[in-house]
Structure formats: structure tokens, C-alpha cells
Amino acid sequence: MWYSATKVGITEIDMDHSNVDTMLQLYFSGRIPEAYLEQIIRNLIKHFDREEEVVAGLGREFPADHKREHARLTQLLEKRLVDWKADQLEGNELAEQVRSLLLLHVVDFDVALAKPSN
Numbered sequence: 687m688w689y690s691a692t693k694v695g696i697t698e699i700d701m702d703h704s705n706v707d708t709m710l711q712l713y714f715s716g717r718i719p720e721a722y723l724e725q726i727i728r729n730l731i732k733h734f735d736r737e738e739e740v741v742a743g744l745g746r747e748f749p750a751d752h753k754r755e756h757a758r759l760t761q762l763l764e765k766r767l768v769d770w771k772a773d774q775l776e777g778n779e780l781a782e783q784v785r786s787l788l789l790l791h792v793v794d795f796d797v798a799l800a801k802p803s804n
């Protein structure tokens with residue numbers, strides 16, 4: 687997943703993405719239990735805030751539409767967690783949804799945070 691098209695070029699942000707992706711890979715390969723999915727999702731939700739803080743720390747304004755998307759995804763992920771806990775969503779399905787949600791978000795929003803090249 688982590689080829690150059692998904693690199694933001696801001697280390698803290700790329701590391702967060704990579705960590706979530708690695709944990710999902712470990713889940714898919716059976717190395718960590720399904721119960722850990724909640725922690726992975728909580729980390730992803732925390733990442734949205736951290737990403738906004740990191741960009742602010744660089745003295746740049748965080749795009750309003752991107753911030754709204756973080757809020758929307760947080761709500762969506764919270765709903766998926768509720769469904770999963772109520773046995774209305776399989777762990778594998780939840781993990782797949784999180785993986786594609788993260789990939790699409792990075793490509794559609796985060797790569798635009800890349801430092802200006804000048």
C-alpha cells in the first residue's frame with residue numbers, strides 16, 4: 687500500500703498511516719486477535735486529530751473540507767464499531783472497510799498536505 691502515491695512527506699503523518707496499515711496486515715495474517723481491531727480504529731481516529739495538529743505545527747492552515755472529512759470518517763468508524771460489537775459486522779469485513787477507507791482518504795485528501803516544493 688505504501689508506495690509513493692500515498693506518501694505525504696511529513697514523517698509523523700506517514701508513520702501513523704503506516705502503523706495502522708501494518709496492524710491491519712497483522713490482523714489479516716492472523717497474528718493479532720480480532721479484539722485488537724478496536725484499538726486499531728481508535729488509533730486511526732486519534733490520527734485525524736494528530737494530523738491536524740502536525741500541519742498546524744508547521745504554521746499552515748488545515749483545509750476546512752479535509753477537517754470535515756475527518757469528522758465524517760470518525761462518525762462512520764464509531765458506527766462500524768457499534769455494528770461489529772453487536773455482531774452485525776464480521777471482523778474481516780470491518781478490517782477491509784477500515785483499510786480501504788484509509789487508503790482512499792490518504793489518496794483523496796492527505797497527499798494534498800505534502801509540503802510545497804518551493
Ligand SMILES: [Fe+2]
Pocket residue numbers: 699703733734737792796
Ligand atoms: Fe491521515
Ligand SMILES: [Fe+2]
Pocket residue numbers: 734737752756791795796
Ligand atoms: Fe487526513
